[in-house]
Amino acid sequence: MRIGELADATGVSRRLLRYYEDQGLLHPARLANGYREYSDADATAVRHIRALLTAGLPTATIAQLLPCVHDENGRMVPSSCPTTIARLRQEQSRITGAITRLRTAQQALDSILATALHRLGPLPANPAPPRA
DNA sequence: ATTCTCACA
């Protein structure tokens, strides 16, 4: 299938499918005219890619893990091999750490703002949301 | 319709 068909089949834009190839996530064959030719397995792969991105994994990591995953009636199942599980646990702890750092930043900012508001007293209006 | 590259959020 060509890129437009895969885009329609997966709901992922053609642009993004080319990007995934650039990131080493997909390896479509090439027709004589240079057009990409995707297999049916690629459609499944795209769903797995989406699932792993949603789980917060970077594309470089997904490129490594994708071959270590298979599909079981529409469900992504990671291989039980120890290195695969270890990699997923590693990502899990990375995200946990990130959440902790964000919580710390949130509390610090809450505290700074609370101090400012305490000194200024009650204010009439809200500040505009940060743009940049 | 598809390819690639440059630039940008």
Add this chain to the structure above:
DNA sequence: TGTGAGAA
């Protein structure tokens, strides 16, 4: 991580 535009 993901997109738009422009040229081929």
